[in-house]
Amino acid sequence: MKLRTCGLFIALGLVSTTSFAQPYDATAAAPPPAVSNGPMPLVWHGSFFTRFELRDGYDELGVSRGRFLEGDATAFRARMSVTTAPISGIGGPDLVLQFTPQASGFLGSSGNTVNDYALGLQEGYLRIQDDGYALDVGRIELNYGDARLIGNLDWHQSARSFDGLRLRVEPGADVVIDAFVTQLGEGLGRTSADHFAGGDTYFYGVYAMLGPAISKRLDFDLYTLGQSFGTDEALADPNTPGATVRRSAASEVTFGARAKHTVKVFDYGVEAGLQVGQRPAVEQPVDVLAYQVDGEIGARPVTQLRLALGGSYASGDDPTTTDKDEGWNELYPTGHKFLGLMDIIGARRNVGEARLGAQLQFTPKVKATSASHLFWRVEGPPPETGFAGGEVDTNLIYQWSKNLSLRGMYAVFAPGATFTAERLAHYVEIQLTANM
Secondary structure (H helix, E strand, O other), X not given: OEOOOOOOOOOOOOOXXXXXXXXXXXXXXXXXXXXXOOOOOEEEEEEEEEEEEEEEOHXXXXXXXXXXXXXXXXXXXXXXXXXXXXXXXXXXXXXXXEEEEEEEEXXXXXXXXXXXXXXXXXXXXXXXXXXXXXXXXXXXXXXXOOOOOEOOOOOOOOOOOEEEEEEXXXXXXXXXXXXXXXXXXXXXXXXXXXXXXXXXEEEEEEEEEOHHHHOOOEEEEEEEEEEEEOOEEEEEOOOOOOOEEEEOOEEEEEEEEEEEEEEOOEEEEEEEEEEEEEEOOEOOOEEEEEEEEEEEEEEEXXXXXXXEEEEEEEOOOOOOOOOEEOOOOOOEOOHXXXXXXXXXXXXXXXXXXXXXXXXXEOOOOEEEEEEEEEEEEOOOOOOOOEEEEEEEEXXXXXXXXXXXXXXXXXXXXXXXOOOOOOOOEEXXXXXXXXXX
16 A cells, blocks of 8 residues: 655644643644646645743853743744645656745844844655655655654754655555655865765654554554764864864664553653764764663543653763763753753753652543652762752643644743752743644
């Protein structure tokens, strides 16, 4: 059976019904029917969100940075995607075109009323498909499992996509295997011409989704992910302004597995990974040996209520070793989902975490979620190790209609011994989301 055109899954600020770690929840809109437009039927999809954000106490804790600055702002994103119906090839594969432009940013950043926001491209690719396979070439979203290692970062106003190609094959019933190669950096004009792929960065992998072939209501994934850095002879020297240093070529590989299953009123999920190889450094690469594990168990004592208990551990770099990096590289996740919605703890590296969550459906239209986290730093000299703090995130979601939702969130963080400041940090969100 031929692979059909995949609908674009844009869960803008929505919560999964199986994980309290994903606070954004609304009933996804059904894919719209194909609309005839001359000889080529098209499928259209539109989405929009606007979100007010307020952060307080980040400066004093020393965690105000980049996307997570102290103060208030209102983010927005508007998308319109179009997908062609399969264009049949005579004696060959079908073709599908996918095009998703988007405008995003913060209200007020255009300067004044006569400036337009820039229009960008979230996805734009050609799909070549036939019995049992589909090949996408262009700009694509990658989103696997719980997005713990590879995610589209869909909570972010710009989200994430990759430039490259992805091959999907279905070798048997209920078995799906993806292989992809993407390019994250181009060193052309910055390195010597005698180095193939000089200065380039590549991210690639194979991700196998095997769960339904084993048991119903089971997710079971195996994956191998690689990242390679080419030699770069024009990398800026941070210690000598105006000078350059040579970055060594290096490659590291991540092996991992993920399982998630529901049995009657209970559910569980676990994911673990191991990283080996080398990471780039000045002149000579450093060896890598890092790992992470995450687990959660949940129960629904009644249909409207889910309770969950979980935890995670991501290795840190041992400060006593100089020729080895034991710190976990989180790769390209939708990180906002896991270590607290305030993003104070930051990347999944050098951190232990315990969490307790609840999700309650008050009415068909009103839902509340809560997640409490405790954090520890696991490597480094005192006081850089030890208890890092606790966080509580609460959300109230109103499903206004099938395509429209409103969400309010409040979160608070209490710092631990690894912070010098003692005051609480606060975070507020109010988000309106529409999918059409």
